[in-house]
Amino acid sequence: MFVGEIDKRIRILFLILLVPFILIILRVFYIQVFQYKKLNSYARDLWSRDLELEADRGKILDRNGVVLADNLTTTSLILIPNQIKNKEKVTKELASILGISFSDMKKHVYRKTSIERVHPEGRRLSYEIAEKIQKLGFDGVYLVKEAKRYYPYKDLLSHTLGYVGIDNQGLSGLELQYDAYLTGKNGAIQYFSDAHGNRLQMSDVYIAPVAGMNVNLTIDIEIQKSIEREMDNIVDMFRPDMALALVVNPKTGEILGMSSTPDFDPNQYQKYDSATLSRNLPIWASYEPGSTFKVVTMASAVEEKVVDIFKDRFYDAGKVNVDGSVLKCWKAGGHGDQTFLEVLQNSCNPGFVRLGQLLGKERLFSYIDRFGFGEKTGIDLNGEGQGIIFPLNRVGNVELATSAFGQGPSVTPIQQVMAVSAVVNGGYLYQPYVVKSISDHTNSVVKEYSKVLKRKVISSETSAIMRIALEHVVAKGGGKSAYIEGYRIGGKTGTAQKQENGTYLVNNYIMSFMAVVPSNDPEAVFYLAIDNPKNTAMLSSYTTTPIARRILLDIIEALHIPKQEGEVEKDLEWNDKVMYEVPNVVGKDFAEAKKNLVNFKIITEGEGNTVFEQSPKGGEKLEDGSSIRLFLK
């Protein structure tokens, strides 16, 4: 073989072996350019360790921004076992500070993991314990901030708010339903570590936690506080089986307040039984409404023009016979001759039997359906009941007659309130809601809820007539104790006998009161029910209305409802004080003022003969004999 041939073959091999070098360079280029993203993210997962920073849970606020569900910051213990140098010593010290056994602590300290949460002993540490641990200054022992849910008003609105578990996860109520919004995005301190878990000296990445979104409710804390306070009073006074209250804005369906008893403190929900925790009575409870249901019957009758409540008259003999069943009026001997307006004022059962008969079962039950009974209102809360309405084919004359005065149908409080709202707001049946909007932590609104109209049930003319009728009930009828001087308030009481297994219980009633304020332009519809109150007269007008009146006063103040003109004057009873309107005497001389103020006691301030100021001012109503202060100069 020639030497030249050898040299040629050597050169050929040189050229062949250049190919793998080129491949290698291209491969490096490919890995570092085209696979960079994938490999870099995989590698970062491998290198980085996250020290999680818990995001604040979103708050739940009332309509005016008062915080109902808040966060308290607490401290928790976190270990990074690989960074702990003297494990024996760390275990011993931590065990003694936390008050747990050496072997329990050892499990945490020696665990083969990158980050160990000492759960549950190391969670929610008190300040003193956290400080002690901090002072030790051990490597690999960290204290991180954690937020704990806190309900500053304790049992206020508890059923609606719900509660959270130890990891701040929503377990019930709005906390559960809006958990996705309320839960924030946890942040982290991200650092690179070597394969042994030691922190590398490179800059840490701080990923800020993003707080959860706030849920803004339609609830008004002042109204809510008022009904909660009265719930407590009711429990003290009457020891009822249950009690509930509900306040709604009839123009929108917004829930302004809702409460029931028994309730619970969501800070310590573990202490209550599941029935107490889960039953949000204003939307869950279902029972025969009693006389408050008469509002629906009368509105239907007016809408169908079967009666003119101001002119048409009805004679109540105290009882009425329907197909052999004798239906009695609550007043022995009956109410005698009365207009249908007075039938409502007197809550006269035979009168409503007549209205039911005038309407017939098709029309009455179609209105019952259209007012939303027998179906869920669709409120944005879990656990709503839907009640039971007779199917039409099972409605005989007796069922028609009793349903007309509120016996037979089983309904929920929220259904009644929404129906009455429709009766007084011009005829519009709205879907109730409790969440007004959702806003992020910078308070900018990300989602807003507004009123949802389900249907128009009655005409605005009928609605206007019903408002007057309901005002009469409070001024002259069974709702008198709820009358508030200067304000136009409509209402209707109810006393429903409770059924158990198809028979009515003796001396066991649900007493209720439905109110509308102000009745000329309703801002709030309010419903109160007390189940089986003890130590009281078995008539709602004596039990519920005085309590309702106190709540109504708070509603008026909370909603800044102005005084109205042209109210229906209240019928006086023997113990009612006579009210007089205070005349304006400013600018008059003292003698003339004195003449105008005969019904009042006069107190003077300063010297002189001319009145330059008076208190109270002209136009207010005061009881006979009240004091008027006049400033003279």
Add this chain to the structure above:
Amino acid sequence: MDKILFLTVIVLSIFGLFMIYSSSSIWADYKFHDSFHYVKYQGLFFLVGFFVMIFISKIPYQFYYRYSNIILGFSFVLLILVLIPGIGSIRNGSRSWFGIGSFGIQPSEAAKISLIIFTSKYLSSSEDYIQSFWKGLFPILGVVLLFFGLIMLQPDLGTGMILFISIIAILFIAGADFRFFLGGGFLGIIGVIILIVIAPYRMQRITSFIDPWKDALGTGFQIIQSLYAIGPGGLLGTGYLNSIQKHFYLPEPQTDFIFSIIAEEFGVVGALFVATLFIILFYRGIVIANRTEEVFSKYLAFGILFQIIFQAIMNLMVVVGLIPVTGVTLPFLSYGGSSLLVSMASIGILLNISRNHS
């Protein structure tokens, strides 16, 4: 003497020292509480290797021609001895070392050189041998397979393959018949199949390089860790000493996978730098082989050169995931004293050949 070759080797080795420091300092500190532990040893071997290279470059290469049989016999004995427990020591799963304290000598390194010397002499002694299978190729293949077999007993597949392929390459340039290579290739495939049947883990190695994530904690582990170094380094690299993968993620990054760390810290620029140095080295070697007029020195120069370059290619292709993991180091750059010493000594022989003929 070929100054470019000389300088290339010096630059490669010194760059190697810097990279050994960068990639090993963390491990060294962890194991020996001295981050300079590895680089100190490698530096010492580099100094020794430097003088050995100069010294050998002054020994006329005819020396090897004369004593080739003795050299071969000597390395054969070493290969036998290293297999005997108590004499040879196990490192990284192979009984392939003579350990003296923390120094180690791998007889397989010497076997490669001695076999190349032997083959060069044998083929150059008669023109006829290369044309005759029974007279020429068969005895050589016999000796090569004997050595290959001994190395596989350690076992050290990578070194065995380099040794085997290097001899085949010499046979090729010597003008062996193409039918021989076809037959050899056929036998090679059969051999590979037999090796896989004997030790099925080799099959896993082959499949795992295609998708290392299939067995991310087992056979794919090393290549994944290597990719995690190269990829995030990006085109420009993270900068000298800034590798993250060397922090215990990549096992012993100063040896087989030092190129990963180079690519991590210097990006594609570093990869190009290393490849270019090897190509220059290769090219200068080719020039020396072409210029020398004796057939023996041509074979010898080419053989020495080829086994260095082939080893480098194998190492680099493993590191970038082009072929399965074989466990060979990167000449001049990877940590390993005896390997550096033998490589520099080999270059000394090349330098002597260039001295005599330029």
